[in-house]
Every structure is written in structure tokens, then in C-alpha cells.
Amino acid sequence: MTMQFSPNISFPGNATEALRFYHEVFGGELDIMTYDDMPDMELPFEPPAGAVAHATLSSGTVYLAGGDAMGPDAPDLTSDVYSFLLQFDKVAEARDYIVRLTAGGGKVTMAFEKAPWGDYYGQVTDQFGVVWMFNAADD
Numbered sequence: 001m002t003m004q005f006s007p008n009i010s011f012p013g014n015a016t017e018a019l020r021f022y023h024e025v026f027g028g029e030l031d032i033m034t035y036d037d038m039p040d041m042e043l044p045f046e047p048p049a050g051a052v053a054h055a056t057l058s059s060g061t062v063y064l065a066g067g068d069a070m071g072p073d074a075p076d077l078t079s080d081v082y083s084f085l086l087q088f089d090k091v092a093e094a095r096d097y098i099v100r101l102t103a104g105g106g107k108v109t110m111a112f113e114k115a116p117w118g119d120y121y122g123q124v125t126d127q128f129g130v131v132w133m134f135n136a137a138d139d
Contacts, residue, residue, distance in 0.1 A: 006063045007084060008064075010068070011068055012068075013068050016032060019032060019066060028058050030055070033052070033053050037053075047070060051068040053068075078125065082131070094112065097134065104126065107125055109125050114138070119136060119138055
């Protein structure tokens, strides 16, 4: 059996912008399907023009899926109850991705520095409210 764990994010109407930004950060292949691209079918909601039904970003090391949340109560992504952990072999590589994720308007919420367990660790909240944790072996 082959299995892969892939986070899926329901964005509050800005999935295209967010996923294009992640594509710039992580590279790889980005596929976006809007509701406009789908065949006619009955849906329990009326999607706005251009709303993302399903998108995937696959870069080899990162696989992320997402779309636009539907309805008047779209979620706020900023939360302390989830985050995505990126693990690196080299501190410099982690620092590079921290720069990439903050370049779009994100902020470092925990400085990337030596942690009690011996690795380097830090956190970034990107401009969309997604929390990214960074862990790198001390090189």
C-alpha cells in the first residue's frame, strides 16, 4: 500500500493568490481548477466566479492541496491549533525558506535559533495566516 499525507487548506476566497505564492516559494507543479472549469453539476452553494474548487502543488518534498471555502462564514486561517513543520538538513536552507515565506508579507513569530533539543527551530506566519514551523539539524 502506498500512502501520502497531504494537507488541504480551505482558503477564505484567496486560494489562487495563496497557492501561486506557495508555488513561488516551493517550486514544483501547480494545478488549479476553478468551479468555472468544472462540468455543469448541481452544487449546494453558488460559487463566485473564479473560485477555486481544487488545486494541488507538488514539488517533490511538499505536496499541498486547497481551494476556496464556500459560504458566508469562510474560516480565518490564523490559528494556534495547527501548523506545518518543514524539516531541513542544513540551517542555511531553512533560513532561505524563512526569507521566502516572509517576503510576501509574512512575519517571524518565533526566532529561528538553537532549540533545547539541539536543532535550530523557529516559526513563521505567512501573509495568509498559515503557520510554518522550521526545524534544522545543527550543521
